[in-house]
Amino acid sequence: MTNLSVARSAPPAAATPATSGIAPEASLAGRIAAEIESGKVELPVLPEAAVRVREIVGAGGSARELVSVIEREPSLAAAILRYSNSVAYAGLREITDLHQAVMRLGFSAVEQTVIALSARNVFQATDKADEQIYRALWTHSIATALAARRLAPRASDFNPEAVFLSGLLHDIGKVVVLRCAALMRRRDPARFTFERSTLVEFLDALHCNAGDRLCRAWNLPAEIREVVKRHHDAALDAPGDALVAIVQLANGVATKIGASLEPDPHVSLLDLSGAALLRLDDVKLAALLVDVEDDVARMEEGF
Ligand SMILES: [Fe+2]
Ligand SMILES: [Fe+2]
Incomplete structure (x- = not known):
């Protein structure tokens, strides 16, 4: 099995290959990862x-x-x-x-x-049982994209629409993992019908690598692929890391305002690399949260 690096928010054991004596969730995550790497899971198609x-x-x-x-x-x-x-x-x-x-x-x-609008189709559930989780994922993706676009003018080198698209696609790997889990559930419902919390753990553990695979299949630009692959990395202070750091901060904003599969009002945005990079203090971050909440409320109706 391909060696999988685990996203920062993931439980450390979740991407471990299946071996005896480890938690069942960990071996299941390994199984999902192996299925995705084997190429048996049909990747979402860019329209x-x-x-x-x-x-x-x-x-x-x-x-x-x-x-x-x-x-x-x-x-x-x-x-x-x-x-x-x-x-x-x-x-x-x-x-x-x-x-x-x-x-x-x-x-x-x-x-x-065109890519942003096409992404809407990719975030459609393939199974009725997953509709709620896909909806939450789409809302999270939109909220992250909107937050990223608000942050873009603070960084000199980025076009706001390119930053928006990076935010929109940052968790696209979760679609791949969800499709894989749905495929396994269809094959063997008794064994592979997961609790939502278990599924979310798998998504956390596997989505960066799964997303990287999809980016390659879609031939997306290298900078978007970096975002998809590394947006949970802890240290993002190299000169080329700015876009990843912006999207990571935007992801934190979305999580903090509740637009997430795992909402967390206690996320410390100041601790994320993007806050220092963009010279954001508590006051500016608080204003950003209010702006993004308004953006999300407007966007949810029209996008
Ligand atoms: Fe993520
Ligand atoms: Fe995210």
């Missing part, structure tokens, strides 16, 4: 439109090509138009044409918007 948009942008394609993909998906087309007329572009003439919208936003923002 076709997102794949095409990525290819076109990557190959230096034209706005016309992008528009031809986006216009086939009414929800995408509507979102791109809405975005091009959003407050960020207040004062500019209203755009009603998709080609002009793509030109105003730029290819990179269009690509990020």
